[in-house]
Amino acid sequence: MNEARSVNPKELVAASLKRERARAGLSLTELARRAGIGKSTLSQLESGEGNPSVETLWALSTALGVQFSALLDSPTPTVEVIRFGEGPVIPAADADYSATLLSTASPGSRRDMYVIRAEPGKPRVSAPHARGIVEHVVISCGRARLGPTDATEVLSAGDYISYPGDVEHVFDALEPGTVAVMLSEAF
Structure with missing residues (x-):
């Protein structure tokens, strides 16, 4: 404390x-x-x-x-740790998919970071976000089909993808226990 x-x-x-x-x-x-x-x-x-x-x-x-x-200012902590399973979890309404916010954008920057947990079943289809949004995703474990709905790619653990978030896009877990880290940034 x-x-x-x-x-x-x-x-x-x-x-x-x-x-x-x-x-x-x-x-x-x-x-x-x-x-x-x-x-x-x-x-x-x-x-x-x-x-x-x-x-x-x-x-x-x-x-x-x-x-x-x-x-004259106290320094702000430069190290922040969020353990897997901690943090605010936001579940999807129509898919076995949840996002945990890890880091919000600091003033002057426009990016957020999440841990994504997804299970096979109904894919998570996202409507286009604000213009200029780009999503960066690294699969931590499992496999998923993701990206713009008209140009998806299958990624495995360790794979990285970036794609425009201002078009309809999808995240479809192909294996149980699929986990990814997603960075959403605006330009």
């Missing part, structure tokens, strides 16, 4: 400076030179011992090529 905890501003700046300096591939000496501050000042800030002024943080953010707020 994650509990909110108070973050010491000096620790936050220290961690942010180390993170951004590493991303930029700069030494302590080079960043201090570019920011026009003393190396000892930067060293103190990175160790959480210094008291940064607004001017110093502006100079550092400019030298690092990041927004000022990047030095």
Whole structure:
């Protein structure tokens, strides 16, 4: 269980400076030179011992090529794990098919990622999505016939296909326990 905890501003700046300096591939000496501050000042800030002024943080953010707020914000987690079987499952109404949303698009991008679980029987026929949608599918296990309804392909575990999602398309499991990962993106 994650509990909110108070973050010491000096620790936050220290961690942010180390993170951004590493991303930029700069030494302590080079960043201090570019920011026009003393190396000892930067060293103190990175160790959480210094008291940064607004001017110093502006100079550092400019030298690092990041927004000022990047030095004051808690970093967002970069690793997210969703175990197979977890997450919101959305079943199809007319086929033995379900989609689990794994990842939504972040601001500025237009893509979603799903795990698809399907069983043989009635195929899942999808109406055309919004114009410009492209679907990318990798079969994890099993076999399926999928793609635009007028140009389907049979894929096995490890196979990949991409096709326009803005035309009618189908996913037809050919083996029990068929699982796929689908990325839907818009251009």
